[in-house]
Amino acid sequence: xxxxxxxxxxxxxxxxxxxxxxxxxxxxxxxxxxxxxxxxxxxxxxxxxxxxxxxxxxxxxxxxxxxxxxxxxxxxxxxxxxxxxxxxxxxxxxxxxxxxxxxxxxxxxxxxxxxxxxxxxxxxxxxxxxxxxxxxxxxxxxxxxxxxxxxxxxxxxxxxxxxxxxxxxxxxxxxxxxxxxxxxxxxxxxxxxxxxxxxxxxxxxxxxxxxxxxxxxxxxxxxxxxxxxxxxxxxxxxxxxxxxxxxxxxxxxxxxxxxxxxxxxxxxxxxxxxxxxxxxxxxxxxxxxxxxxxxxxxxxxxxxxxxxxxxxxxxxxxxxxxxxxxxxxxxxxxxxxxxxxxxxxxxxxxxxxxxxxxxxxxxxxxxxxxxxxxxxxxxxxxxxxxxxxxxxxxxxxxxxxxxxxxxxxxxxxxxxxxxxxxxxxxxxxxxxxxxxxxxxxxxxxxxxxxxxxxxxxxxxxxxxxxxxxxxxxxxxxxxxxxxxxxxx
Numbered sequence: 436x437x438x439x440x441x442x443x444x445x446x447x448x449x450x451x452x453x454x455x456x457x458x459x460x461x462x463x464x465x466x467x468x469x470x471x472x473x474x475x476x477x478x479x480x481x482x483x484x485x486x487x488x489x490x491x492x493x494x495x496x497x498x499x500x501x502x503x504x505x506x507x508x509x510x511x512x513x514x515x516x517x518x519x520x521x522x523x524x525x526x527x528x529x530x531x532x533x534x535x536x537x538x539x540x541x542x543x544x545x546x547x548x549x550x551x552x553x554x555x556x557x558x559x560x561x562x563x564x565x566x567x568x569x570x571x572x573x574x575x576x577x578x579x580x581x582x583x584x585x586x587x588x589x590x591x592x593x594x595x596x597x598x599x600x601x602x603x604x605x606x607x608x609x610x611x612x613x614x615x616x617x618x619x620x621x622x623x624x625x626x627x628x629x630x631x632x633x634x635x636x637x638x639x640x641x642x643x644x645x646x647x648x649x650x651x652x653x654x655x656x657x658x659x660x661x662x663x664x665x666x667x668x669x670x671x672x673x674x675x676x677x678x679x680x681x682x683x684x685x686x687x688x689x690x691x692x693x694x695x696x697x698x699x700x701x702x703x704x705x706x707x708x709x710x711x712x713x714x715x716x717x718x719x720x721x722x723x724x725x726x727x728x729x730x731x732x733x734x735x736x737x738x739x740x741x742x743x744x745x746x747x748x749x750x751x752x753x754x755x756x757x758x759x760x761x762x763x764x765x766x767x768x769x770x771x772x773x774x775x776x777x778x779x780x781x782x783x784x785x786x787x788x789x790x791x792x793x794x795x796x797x798x799x800x801x802x803x804x805x806x807x808x809x810x811x812x813x814x815x816x817x818x819x820x821x822x823x824x825x826x827x828x829x830x831x832x833x834x835x836x837x838x839x840x841x842x843x844x845x846x847x848x849x850x851x852x853x854x855x856x857x858x859x860x861x862x863x864x865x866x867x868x869x870x871x872x873x874x875x876x877x878x879x880x881x882x883x884x885x886x887x888x889x890x891x892x893x894x895x896x897x898x899x900x901x902x903x904x905x906x907x908x909x910x911x912x913x914x915x916x917x918x919x920x921x922x923x
Contacts, residue, residue, distance in 0.1 A: 448486075448487060448490045448491075450605075450730060450733060451503075451506065452490040452491075452493065452494055453490065453605050453733055453735065454506060454598075454601055454602060454605055455490075455493045455494055455497040455502060455503065455506065456489055456490050456492075456493035456735065456742075457601035457604050457605050458493075458497070458502055458506070458594075458597050458598060458601040459492075459493045459496055459497065459502065460493075460601075460739065460740075460741035460742065461597045461600060461601055461604075461741075462502075462594065462597055463741055464740065464741055465593075465597075468744075469496055469500070470769065470848075471492065471495075471496060472848055472852055473851075473852050473855050473856075474492050474495040474496055474499070475492065475748055475749060476821055476822070476825055476852070477491075477495060477825060478491050478492045478495070478749055479749065480822065480825050480826065485737065485746060485749060485750045486734070486735040486737060488745075488749040488750060489735060489737070489742055489745055489749065490735065492745070492749065500594075501594075502594065502598075505594055505595050505598055506598055508595075509586065509590060509595065509598045509599065509602075512586060512589050512590075513582075513586045516582060516585050516586050516589065517582055517619065520578070520581070520582055520585075520623055521622075521623065521626050524578075524623045524624070524626040524627040524630070525626050525627065525629070525630040526630065527627050527630070528626070528627035528628055528629065528630030528631035528632075528634065529630045529631065529633070529634040531551065531552060531627075531631055532552065532630075532631040532632075532634035532635045532638065533634060533638065534551065535547075535548040535551040535552050536548065536635070536638050536639075536642075536644060538642075539642040539643060539644050541645075542644075542645035542646060542647045543644055543645065543646050543647075544647065544648065544649055545646045545647065545648055545685070545699060545702075545703065546648055546658075546661070548703065549665075549703060549706055552631060552635075552703075552706075552707055552711070553706065553707065553710055553711050556624055556627075556628065556711050556715070557710065557711075559577065559578075559620075559624065560624075560714060560715070560718070562575050562577075563575040563576055563617065563620070563718070566613075575617075576613070576616040576617045576619065576620035576621075577620065578619060578620040578623045578624065579615070579616030579617060579618070579619035579620040579623075580616060580620075582616075582619050582623075583599070583603070583616065586599055587599045587600075605733065606730075606733075608733070608736065609729050609732055609733060609734075610729055611726055611729040611730045611733065614722045614723075614725045614726035614729060615722070615726045615730075617718065617722040617726075618719055618722035618723050618726055621715050621716075621718040621719035621722055622719050624715045625712060625715040625716055625719055628707065628711045628712040628715060629712065631707060631711075632704065632707055632708065632712060635703070635704055635707065636704070639700045639704075643696070644696065644700070645691060645696065646685060646691070646695075646696065646699035646700075646703075647685045647686060647691075648682075648685055648686065649686075655682070655683050655686065658682055659679050659682045659683065662676070662677060662682050662702070663676065663679075665702075665706055665710075666702050666705065666706075668709045668710075669702065669705025669706055669708065669709045670705070672705065672708070672709060674701050674702065674704065674705025674708070674709075675697070675698050675701035675702060675705075676698070676701075676702055676705075677695065677698040677699060677702055678698075681695045681698055681699075685699070769851055769888055769889050770851050770854045770855050770888060770889035770890070782806070782827065782828075782829035782830050782831075783804050783805045783806065783829065783830060783831050783906055783907060784805070784806050784808055784829045784831070784832045784833070784857075785797065785801065785805050785806065785807050785808060785832075785833050785835070785903070785906065786808040786809070786810075786811050786820070786832065786833070786834050786835070786853075787809065787810035787811065787834075787835045787836075788810075788811055788834050788835065788836045788837075788846060788849065788850065789810075789811070789812055789836070789837060789840065789846060790810050790812075790835065790836075790837050791837055791839070791840075794810075794837065796809070796810055798835065798899040798903075799899060799900065799903060801903070802903060802906070802907030803907070804907060805903070805906055805907055808820065811849075817849055820853075821849075821852055821853070821856070824853065824856040824857065825856060828856050828857060828858065829856075829857045829858070830857070830858050830859065831857065831858065831859045831860075831861075831905075831906055832853055832854075832857035832859070832860045832861075833860075833861050833862075833863065833902050833903065833905070833906040834850060834853060834860065834861075834862050834863070835862075835863040835865070835899060835902070836850075836862060836863070836864055836881070837865075838864040838865065838866075838867065838874070838877055838878045838881050839867065839874060839877060840877070841877060841880070842877070842880050842881045842884045842885075847884050847885065847888055850862065850885070850888065850890075851888045851889065854888075854889070854890065860890075860894065861894045861895070861896060861902055861905055861906070862885065862890065862894060862895050862896070862902075863895075863896045863897075863898070863899050863902040864878060864881055864882075864895060864896070864897060865897065865898060865899065866878075866897040866898065882895065
């Protein structure tokens with residue numbers, strides 16, 4: 436076999452890799468460990484640190500099991516949900532402004548209008564700030580939590596339901612989730628306030644509104660003080676503030692001039708911008724900055740159940756080739772699709788798999804170009820062969836087995852791994868001329884187990900001659916080249 440020809444690019448994990456790893460961890464905790472012999476071998480050959488090995492294993496399994504597609508589908512649904520909430524927030528802001536001003540047929544109570552426009556927003560903002568002081572298990576970002584709840588409800592199926600759960604688990608470990616939900620909440624409030632502001636500008640520009648204050652208990656001095664206090668910050672931004680005389684005249688008993696209406700309109704818009712929109716924009720900016728910083732610091736907690744058990748397999752002190760789990764349907768070995776275009780064009784390999792000592796080898800005169808790997812019998816030989824094929828996948832591989840032996844799980848797993856690495860793989864099960872029922876039963880068991888692993892009937896031969904003819908035969912078409920993995 437040729438030596439290594441190039442160095443693989445270093446593996447740099449991203450957020451999706453942590454997300455996939457957590458999804459796989461939750462799935463294996465619920466349904467049992469996945470069969471991952473081929474992926475583990477690939478990880479051992481390419482990854483460096485142990486956390487990188489866990490993440491790379493998760494990436495390979497996620498692609499094989501379709502979890503990466505579920506994550507992409509969930510992201511798309513989450514974006515559409517967020518878009519729906521943005522539209523709803525815009526309409527809600529416009530409706531609030533329209534309700535606060537009315538149709539212009541009667542004067543607008545200025546303080547009640549301001550309360551209707553900003554009251555709920557300021558209350559939600561105070562709750563968000565208080566959430567940093569009170570550890571109540573909530574982020575204080577209720578709109579963000581509504582978005583997360585809606586996306587969780589849209590996930591259908593057992594695996595799809597694990598996607599948002601893993602998303603929350605990963606982001607929640609270093610406080611990233613709080614900032615992300617905060618960014619969504621602040622963003623939606625900013626959209627609602629923007630819709631509110633645009634509606635106020637449109638309605639105040641198109642209709643004539645009168646403004647006044649009404650009270651039974653408070654005096655005019657109170658409204659003068661409140662108006663001046665609330666108008667101080669907006670005045671720094673250039674918004675007009677009604678004078679004391681205008682405030683006292685706005686008691687509903689006098690007819691105000693047009694200039695007074697303009698002052699009250701400017702004061703109202705200034706309060707919405709200063710006490711509503713600007714704090715939300717600042718909160719949004721802070722949440723984005725903190726969220727990105729925390730997200731960049733996300734790491735892998737190797738002490739979690741599911742990750743701890745992987746250390747002995749991904750970073751073993753010595754290679755172990757024996758059975759590491761009980762047999763069962765979830766451990767059925769399968770041929771998995773390999774990356775196209777990676778085959779070595781000059782690699783035509785022949786190997787014997789656990790043949791009896793008296794079996795003649797090689798079975799016949801080898802055709803030109805065929806490389807004899809000998810009989811693979813020991814754990815070390817298996818490991819060496821798989822490592823070689825991992826680095827240099829062959830174009831064709833012919834494996835000759837002994838149908839008189841029982842097809843155990845380890846042998847089937849080895850054949851499935853070999854078939855996953857080679858572009859095309861055929862197997863020879865030499866037919867026995869004896870009429871022993873036990874031999875017939877074993878041969879049938881071989882065919883059944885190989886079929887369950889993904890081998891097609893045309894990949895099996897009962898004589899070495901046709902197998903060697905196929906191995907050294909002319910190259911087949913692209914369609915035929917994928918036959919080895921048609922059942923993966």
